[in-house]
Amino acid sequence: MTRTPETPLPSPKECRRLREAQSLSQADVAAALGVTRATVRSWENGRTTPRGTNRDAYVRLLTGAQKVTPHQEHPAPALVGAATGPVQASPDRAEPAPEPPSETPPVSELAPEPDPELGPDPAPGPEPELGSELSPEAEPEPLSPSLTPDQAFDALYAFCAPALVRQTYLLTGRRELARESVECAFQLAWYRWPEVAMDRDPAGWVRATAHEFALSPWHRLRPRHRNPEPPPAAPADRALLDVLLQLPPVYRRTLLLYDGVGLDLPETAAETEASTPAAANRLLHAREAVATRLPELAEPKELHRRLAEVASAERLHAAKPTTVRWGGEQRARHWTRAAIAFTVVLIGATTLTLRTAPDHYEPPLAPGATVHGVPPRVAPGPLSAEQLALRAKLKGETVSGPERLVPEAG
Incomplete structure (x- = not known):
């Protein structure tokens, strides 16, 4: 049986360039092919490749043989810096659509599809995600491509x-620590804004930084x-949070x-x-572990819904973006001044040492040499019999005795 050769597919980077040349978003391509946006993103990252009819349709779409009209229902905000180039923020995820059996289902919907390592899961459903849908004020609006770095950062923060x-908050169970972690992550992002602005996923960069700071030992x-902080008011929310914190x-x-x-397995691993x-x-x-303590959450679909409910039940408000930028700049000034002060002290100590x-050069003293032949020093002690007799004899004689030699006058 001869096998039909597959349609030649451009490189992942070229696929993305062709899609952007036609002013199409990943959601547009996903809707045209009947797949999810996470699948298209995985194709453009090079993690997976389309197969079968999806491969042929994907190539036709990229080459322009199949025309797709971009939808404007949920446009992705383009955060463009003044000197760093365009920055793509994480848009809302498109509604999941059923994929053909020949395509490996991605793990980005509410309930993940069957995975060879995790076992079968229920079919996906259009449930709210633990993302920007929980905060109506975080819905992005189309932004002008002539934004300054401050405006681009504020848009990403909002x-x-x-x-x-x-x-x-679900990671730590602490409200203040959650707010502090997010603020520190965005302050670091503002400090490294050229790097973050050029990143393919600025939202993922900030999310990874905030999670690492929150889980620091x-x-x-x-x-x-x-x-500990006060637990959630609802008993069901408190039970789920306790189970999460025990993991x-x-x-x-x-x-x-x-x-x-809602990330897929390769993105979660990365x-x-x-x-x-x-x-x-x-x-x-x-x-x-969660299913053992809470059997009603054994299905990933129900677990996703409960996680979103617990997170949205708490009134957690982030600081304003201008406050975060100002705090990051103040911290940078503080560390800069501390580095300058340390350098001045180091220079002063070095100068004092040199003065x-x-x-x-002073040559060291030669080591001492041992001198031989010197009699030992006699220590005082008792007189012998001869010394005692001599002393008695000297005391018994007078000064003018016959034994004395007396000089005579000449």
């Missing part, structure tokens, strides 16, 4: 911060973090990214700095 605070040494941090983060945020099998193993054990150090 789009990501509200949902990111809720995600971080050094927080346990801070006095204000030793006392190891890496398991908790994997579960949140996969079943909460963000947690693990291999795909390791991330699948962590996710499997985390689901088992007080000897300016000529």
